[in-house]
């Protein structure tokens with residue numbers, strides 16, 4: 062495996078779009094890595110806290126939430142004429158000190174959905190807390206990890222934490238091992254989608270969203286999230302045992318579920334939904 066990316070990536074265009082926000086921002090594309098999240102966490106632990114977007118053409122140990130494996134779907138060589146890998150795998154790493162952390166992953170998801178489907182016509186939506194969904198099938202996911210920062214005494218400013226926002230988007234159709242139905246992909250609603258074109262489309266808005274989140278938090282995005290929320294009004298079951306109808310998310314990013322015991326605010330859990338009835 063050479064040390065150079067095989068695919069032509071719009072790294073410079075992405076850098077130019079983001080650099081006015083963060084002059085020290087850089088973009089790195091790697092032909093192969095275990096996981097872009099793992100790599101940025103390693104760098105953070107070694108004291109490197111740069112603002113960087115790391116993109117991989119292949120991950121050998123891609124990770125999802127809750128210890129799951131993220132399959133990149135890259136088998137064999139990408140080849141010279143490659144349109145790009147079947148999925149976009151990238152992590153944005155940077156030090157952050159927002160006033161309030163709640164809703165960061167929802168803000169990231171919303172920026173992805175809005176930049177991939179600006180007018181909402183495709184039905185691409187958000188499944189709380191971290192998944193992009195299209196017709197009840199997963200298109201992508203987000204894995205946010207943090208490093209650094211000790212305890213904060215009362216009245217002290219919150220020190221920045223190094224945050225790694227890992228994003229995986231299925232671009233081309235593929236079967237995923239262990240799943241009965243194939244995941245959805247960007248090609249389902251964007252016929253020319255490739256990993257490089259998706260990168261160019263999503264990163265400028267992602268950077269703007271993260272930049273604004275530091276001061277404003279999730280609350281200003283709340284109504285826009287609701288417009289893309291695929292769970293609202295559906296019967297859900299959470300991994301901590303709550304069952305009921307999803308009422309959407311609160312202004313702090315919690316999932317609100319109307320259960321037999323009243324409305325419960327869920328802050329961290331896995332959520333499954335009752336499948337939609339088959340069309341007649």
Ligand SMILES: O=C(O)CCCC[C@@H]1SC[C@@H]2NC(=O)N[C@@H]21
Nearest residue numbers: 096123124125126151202227229
């Ligand atoms: O759906 C999930 O559970 C989150 C998936 C996150 C996958 C991305 S791919 C780029 C980055 N590197 C990783 O190892 N994981 C994230």
